[in-house]
Amino acid sequence: MPTVETGVQRMITVPTPPLRHQQLILTIYGLYGRRGGGALPVSVLIEMLGALGHDAPGVRSAVSRLKAKGVLNSVRNGGAAKYELSPRWLEMVNEGDERIFAPHRDAPGSPWVLAIFSVPESMRERRHQLRTELTRLGFGSMAAGVWIAPSGVREGAKRRLANRGLAEYVEFFTGDYEPEGDMRARVAQWWDLEALQVQISEFMQYYGSSLADWTAEVGGDPAAALAASGPELRRDAFRYYVPMLTLWRRLPYSDPGLPLDYLPEGWQGPEARRIFFGVHELIAPMAEAHARSLVDDAEAA
Template sequence: MVTVPVPPLRHQPLILTIYGLYGRRGGGPLPVSVLIEMLGDLGHDAPGVRSAVSRLKAKGVLNSVKNGGVAKYELSPRSLEMVSEGDERIFAPYRAAAGGPWVLAIFSVPETMRDRRHQLRTELTRLGFGSVSPGVWIAPSGVREGAKRRLAARELAEYVEFFTGDYSAEGDMRARVAQWWDLEELAAQIGEFMQFYGNSLAEWTAEVGEDPEAALAASTPELRRDAFRYYVPMLTLWRRLPYRDPGLPLEYLPEDWQGPEARRIFFGVHRLIAPMAEAHAMALVAKADAAV
């Protein structure tokens, strides 16, 4: 039996993960009762779930809809776009090659709009950009289009100009990258993931084998529930990392960098247990629909 880790995660990011996984396809808009049952599987009580849903609705992340006479919630169009964009970073990982092109994001914000300046810095950091100087930020060129879409959605695009090119100066790029990015913080986030999930691929392979189709076919309801309880928090913890690390070339990172091993583990476990987790989630949705 696989032991299910319990990373310290709040209601809201877990709810966003659930909607990203199950609220866009077969689940559609989800009633609060389903969210309560799903978050209950993850160890959270009903009042906390209701409060988190209310906050997400107030922020414009979720919209309420009537479906079959039942009040349900779905991702707002803006949130749906952001979740879809996130999939590009999470499930189609990009790793730049040494010597490849970079994108510069250069911004200038009037002094009277300091809040916009703070928003820009926050968004660029979340998108994986490093800071060369206060108004000049850098990332591998592969993140450019996603960054442009995100800043446009945040109504920040008018303050930023993007330029793509090569870095031609002499010097140690590993030292430059360590100067531009907070690698210690990123390493700590990777270390947190490894603390909870470093043995996950070996444990799940020992439990269900290496064939996800066979594992799903042979799974019991209890095993599918365990897969759900395991997968949703794991993905929630993981999804921050492909943003904070924008695919920096491994040659420019410390020699003991754990990123590639964390990525191997995540995608290996994702392949094995995501189908079982989805089967559990869709069974909860079907049960709620049948009760209406």
């Protein structure tokens, strides 16, 4: 696993998963670009991404692409160039938190939601968009035009499809499902569990020891760790946490909280969740303190 040593800490190494500028920028805005005015100076983005190993030209290019896609809007404040999330993307980020930070898993016998859609043959592109969005939202495909997921994803899915202009093609139904036979076999048909396991394994490859490493370094009390931390450790926490969250955030969509009884033996999802939430509680406050200091310094300059 590729790593780089942190500044002054000797027990912690910072993994470097293969992530693009744009992915990291969206994570940064989701974490630090929603308070106050929500706009971040370009200089702060360059400094933040610089700490993650990316150069200034690449950051500026990524910001330009995100602006062109309607993800970021430019604002002016005292002559300084700043960018904020567009209203549409701000809503999507807020909705994403419901999935990313919700340690939820359904139990056997919990209700399901069916998404049934019908799109005219002349609108094949819409059909493709619907399939893509439902897959990203964690739905499994039962049959042509019939998709299934744990019922807890229903409201978020309705909002997401409405934002995409796709809601008119989909009807949602919630209810029980009492199968005859092996439910594990059915789930394996409806969801691409091999692809999901690859994602989980990648996360564990980079961050499987993260909770043990950080607990050994700063203890198990987040408040005490933050109070005792200095600038170097806070910067290291930032460098560690932002890529970790970026790699994590797709997993709660790919795995919508399927009951463990329906998943293969030895499924690593629960252990990945335990590790992520443990590290999140422990170092996210230190990472935020570092990010806030960069924003405050930029505003004071």
